[in-house]
Amino acid sequence: MSEPAGYILGQSASAARRLELQDRHFEVPSEQLLDALALRPTDRVVELGCGPGGLTRRIAARLGAGGSVRAVDSSAGLLEQAAKNLAGNGAEKVEFVAADVSKPGAWLDGADVVVGRAVLHHVPMAEYLLGRLRPALRTGTRVGFLEPDFRSPLARLAHLEATGHPEYAALRVWATALNDLYLARRISPAVGATLARSLAAAGYRNVREEWHEFPSDALVIENMLMFYDEVRGPLESYGILSAAENAEQQRQLRALLPGPHPGVWGMFRVVCEA
Numbered sequence: 001m002s003e004p005a006g007y008i009l010g011q012s013a014s015a016a017r018r019l020e021l022q023d024r025h026f027e028v029p030s031e032q033l034l035d036a037l038a039l040r041p042t043d044r045v046v047e048l049g050c051g052p053g054g055l056t057r058r059i060a061a062r063l064g065a066g067g068s069v070r071a072v073d074s075s076a077g078l079l080e081q082a083a084k085n086l087a088g089n090g091a092e093k094v095e096f097v098a099a100d101v102s103k104p105g106a107w108l109d110g111a112d113v114v115v116g117r118a119v120l121h122h123v124p125m126a127e128y129l130l131g132r133l134r135p136a137l138r139t140g141t142r143v144g145f146l147e148p149d150f151r152s153p154l155a156r157l158a159h160l161e162a163t164g165h166p167e168y169a170a171l172r173v174w175a176t177a178l179n180d181l182y183l184a185r186r187i188s189p190a191v192g193a194t195l196a197r198s199l200a201a202a203g204y205r206n207v208r209e210e211w212h213e214f215p216s217d218a219l220v221i222e223n224m225l226m227f228y229d230e231v232r233g234p235l236e237s238y239g240i241l242s243a244a245e246n247a248e249q250q251r252q253l254r255a256l257l258p259g260p261h262p263g264v265w266g267m268f269r270v271v272c273e274a
């Protein structure tokens with residue numbers, strides 16, 4: 001099997017800005033995830049795929065002087081953005097590590113908590129990582145993930161589109177383009193929906209799952225527009241959407257502003273113990 005290519009989405013300052021906007025959009029389920037993990041001030045937390053540090057900042061804000069976050073990512077550009085983002089926001093509690101999280105390593109040593117937001121779906125066959133992660137953790141380590149899902153909401157959108165809402169084609173095309181892009185890169189676009197089952201199959205204990213859906217409001221639509229800009233090149237090179245189709249889809253999405261409309265995506269929040 002060929003080695004997976006690198007992270008498909010952007011790693012520049014503008015991509016980091018989209019992830020910052022996304023952090024605000026994810027505020028409620030992110031804080032609920034940290035509540036469900038019962039974060040304690042002295043916890044040693046390992047975060048998988050920290051990106052520009054939106055969740056890292058939320059974790060650091062809950063830790064006391066004895067607590068720490070090891071924030072791991074494979075993108076040097078996003079780690080640099082994260083360091084800037086954390087300056088003055090708890091940076092003294094954070095250690096940044098450049099590593100591929102699909103290969104559990106020494107960066108997991110001593111973890112009381114392992115957490116990841118919107119990272120597993122970027123890993124090829126993410127289930128394999130979940131299984132290999134468990135023996136690398138001490139029994140009782142608290143583990144939690146937030147993973148997006150834009151496949152199950154598509155069923156409702158398809159029904160609405162077929163029953164008097166042709167304008168929702170713009171939401172459907174966006175979700176389909178994202179799915180096709182991730183499949184072309186052999187990553188795991190639907191891992192959120194099967195995450196609880198996969199964790200239980202790998203022997204994690206006390207697995208709990210919640211679904212959190214976002215209405216397609218102005219913030220969500222803005223994120224979708226930025227996504228189209230960010231991956232215009234890859235969508236074109238994989239034959240998923242030409243630049244002209246991309247521009248037309250953006251026009252149709254703007255016509256849906258300000259919303260809200262039914263959700264085009266939501267997040268699975270899953271917590272358990274190793």
Ligand SMILES: C[S@@+](CC[C@H](N)C(=O)[O-])C[C@H]1O[C@@H](n2cnc3c(N)ncnc32)[C@H](O)[C@@H]1O
Nearest residue numbers: 007049050051073074075100101102117118122
């Ligand atoms: C959608 S972003 C989410 C970033 C951050 N967790 C957040 O919620 O704002 C996915 C992140 O996972 C990182 N990533 C993807 N595959 C990775 C891998 N195999 N190892 C380490 N990081 C990875 C990317 O570089 C990117 O920062």
